[in-house]
Amino acid sequence: MTDHDPGAWDEAHNAPILSWHPESAPEQLPDHPVHLVVEPSEPGRLHGRMLYEPFDSGTLIVSLHGALNRGRFKVPRFEWRRTLNQVQCARLYLSDSTLEQSGSLEIGWYIGSAQQDLISEYAESVRAIARNGGYTRVMCVGSSAGGFGALALSRQIAGSAAVVFSPQTSIAGYLPSHKRALTAAAFKDRGSLNDIEAEFGERVNMRKLYKASADTNYVRFVQNTRDRFHFEAHYAPFALSLGVDPDTGGSTADGRISFHAERQEEGHAPPSRGRFLKHIDDAHQQFFGTNLTIIPAEALQGKDLGNR
Incomplete structure (x- = not known):
């Protein structure tokens, strides 16, 4: 284990920072909230940044975030903390x-770069943390781009479940400005x-990933029917690719993936906290x-856990 700075502290999330290089991961993690940083394996690569609440x-619920207003929020971003602190489990x-x-x-969709498959590195970290903490049930959750990341992450963690809300399922099917930026x-x-x-x-198309890989995980896909763009461009093609009618919803033949089309607020927005927790x-x-x-939720009043 390499703890580069035992006195390092994350003021924004009120937690100590524990960092290490991939070849020297800790055998045990603290029994209190901690900001975990996996250092790049070589220059030019990205860090892995996680907030762990044992x-x-x-x-173990693993939360992935969606689009980030860079003028309002800073990275690292740890989303749904206030909501998920209502759940009596590790986060x-x-x-x-x-x-x-x-x-x-x-929006980065947890892609990393051409040279670095970030979601695979996070999957390795999640598997290690689950072993370390004795967590036998892993749930990957997220909305929009966070849902895309949850679909990709869960596919690499056997026996895990993804709970996703109106996610993109193909980056090529999203808005041109965000595709160009990525x-x-x-x-x-690379080119286009x-x-x-x-x-x-x-890595960039969940329909291709789920068609090409083994069914070792579970998915609960929740889609807002009043978000017509995501319904038609992302939800429906994914459901149809797995043999499910997107309008009626239901499960795949093996019961591993279920689709839930629900009327929510108009447009593309995160689910309410209550809906988020209910589906989880x-x-x-x-x-x-x-x-x-x-x-x-009242039990968390006074705690600084972010806006969501």
Whole structure:
């Protein structure tokens, strides 16, 4: 283990910082909240940045964030902390280090770069933390681009479940300005995103990933029917690729992936906190056979846990 600065402190998240190089990962982690930093394995690569909140439970919830208003929020970003602190289980928040390549990049989809598969590195960290903490049930959760990341991450963690809310399922199918920004920041020496998809298809297109890889994880896909762009461009193609009618929803033949089309507010927005927690709890029951313990939001009053 290499703890580069035992006195380092994350003021924004009120936690000590523990960092290490990939070849010297700690055998044990603290029993209190800690900001974990995996140093780059070589110059020019990205850090892994995680906020870990241990809890004596068999469940670890891994939260991934969506788009970031760079004028309002800073990286690292640990999203849904206030909401997930209502759940009596361990929690791990992953920051998308892709954004660190450009001060104007708002969405990175946890891609990393052409040279670095960030989501695979995070999957390795999550598996190690689950072993370290004795967590036998892992849930990857996120909305929008965070949902894309959760789909990709869960696919690399056998037995895990992803709970995603109106995510993108193909970067090539998203808005041109965000595609151009990602290409300029993360794939500088490549051509168009179509060229990138031809080379990195299973990293940038979840339909390709789920078609090409083994079904070892579970997914609960929640789609707002009033977000027509994401319904038509991302949800419907993903459901159809797995043999499910997007309008009626339902599960794949093996029951591993279920689709839930729900009427929510108009447009593309995160789910309400109550809806977010309900689907996580329902998925935990659906895939793991038990419900989570969720405490009232009022119990967290006075705690500095961020805006969401």
